[in-house]
Amino acid sequence: AQSVTQPDIHITVSEGASLELRCNYSYGATPYLFWYVQSPGQGLQLLLKYFSGDTLVQGIKGFEAEFKRSQSSFNLRKPSVHWSDAAEYFCAVGGGSNYKLTFGKGTLLTVNP
């Protein structure tokens, strides 16, 4: 069975600081990996995805993520956080014949001015 662990429930950073959100997955084959962001009262917006190829993927809003197969990780990074980045971030894994996504519990990001 596929699963996703986001070890950090809540992270607080200062505006302008760098950010790394952790994600570990469990999947028996080559995974399809995603990061989504959810602002209060909003749906989930796709930030970036990894299907194959280059293990460093670029997304929207200046985010990037690195796939490390040996560590079963897909951590999300941003070099300089903006106040508008405050939201909840979800890592998800998919694959197989049914294409369903399995989500982590999410990491809530607070940005201090």
Next chain:
Amino acid sequence: DSGVTQTPKHLITATGQRVTLRCSPRSGDLSVYWYQQSLDQGLQFLIQYYNGEERAKGNILERFSAQQFPDLHSELNLSSLELGDSALYFCASSVGFGQFTPQHFGDGTRLSIL
């Protein structure tokens, strides 16, 4: 704007009642997925349809059912509602079947059971 439309945005009802949530996928998307987001369970996959046919089932209760119509919109029916069914229900859509394409989510329907 993801292009996925969900109605209504909010729904308040009582235990034992039945409700229908509606989803219109992005133009060109043939697959529709339903997810439930609650504080204790997080985001859970419920069910997937592709071009009118059910393709996958997740943690969907027997009291819940869904269908996808010829115009590709989908409805999620929840019956004999219980307090624990209070949650945010998301619909997502993707292009196809036979390859993994990203899912795009609507803004959700918030269901409150009183």
